[in-house]
Amino acid sequence: MASYSVTAPWWAKIYYSGLVWKMEPDAVYLTFDDGPHPQATPFVLQQLEAYDAKATFFCIGKNVAGYPAVYGSILSGGHAVGNHTYNHLNGWKTDTDIYIKNVVQADAFINSKMFRPPYGRLTKAQSHMLREAGRTIYMWDVLSGDFDVELTPEQCLQNVLKHIKPGSIVVFHDSDKAWERMRYALPRVLQYCKEKNWQMKALPQH
Numbered sequence: 440m441a442s443y444s445v446t447a448p449w450w451a452k453i454y455y456s457g458l459v460w461k462m463e464p465d466a467v468y469l470t471f472d473d474g475p476h477p478q479a480t481p482f483v484l485q486q487l488e489a490y491d492a493k494a495t496f497f498c499i500g501k502n503v504a505g506y507p508a509v510y511g512s513i514l515s516g517g518h519a520v521g522n523h524t525y526n527h528l529n530g531w532k533t534d535t536d537i538y539i540k541n542v543v544q545a546d547a548f549i550n551s552k553m554f555r556p557p558y559g560r561l562t563k564a565q566s567h568m569l570r571e572a573g574r575t576i577y578m579w580d581v582l583s584g585d586f587d588v589e590l591t592p593e594q595c596l597q598n599v600l601k602h603i604k605p606g607s608i609v610v611f612h613d614s615d616k617a618w619e620r621m622r623y624a625l626p627r628v629l630q631y632c633k634e635k636n637w638q639m640k641a642l643p644q645h
Contacts, residue, residue, distance in 0.1 A: 500545030530561030
């Protein structure tokens with residue numbers, strides 16, 4: 440049994456009311472966490488270009504440092520980028536000061552006020568400090584589950600197709616762990632959105 444919810448739970452939206460969970464229903468918003476990655480990210484960029492889609496990449500600072508050319512290709516493709524901490528910290532297990540310093544460390548490589556917490560986990564204190572510093576914290580309303588090694592690629596696809604609609608913020612991952620499921624699901628999701636005549640936009644960078 441999965442230990443996560445494919446759609447964002449109502450109580451989380453209330454508890455973290457200052458965070459962005461979905462957008463106005465004028466487009467769908469595909470997002471990719473944990474990159475850049477030397478194999479997965481170029482594949483994602485190729486697929487997005489083929490469908491004239493823009494997306495948002497929440498990047499890990501150490502991965503940007505490790506793959507600057509791949510990161511550059513995200514930017515040159517006209518996509519948005521956000522901070523995903525320097526080395527994928529779990530906010531629930533990290534002291535607030537250490538967590539904030541880790542986010543700031545990633546700022547040296549990622550020029551963005553957009554932030555998404557790894558695992559979707561951060562404390563109210565961490566959330567407050569990040570937003571006080573002018574950051575917009577983007578969560579999601581559809582989780583593909585591509586990181587779940589117990590899911591088949593088809594199950595990952597169905598997680599998205601059953602729930603995506605205009606205004607949705609959808610999470611994929613450009614990572615080793617998600618690769619098998621993401622590379623199957625993403626092109627099919629893009630095709631589905633095209634058939635629905637839905638625009639695919641990057642999240643607004645405040």
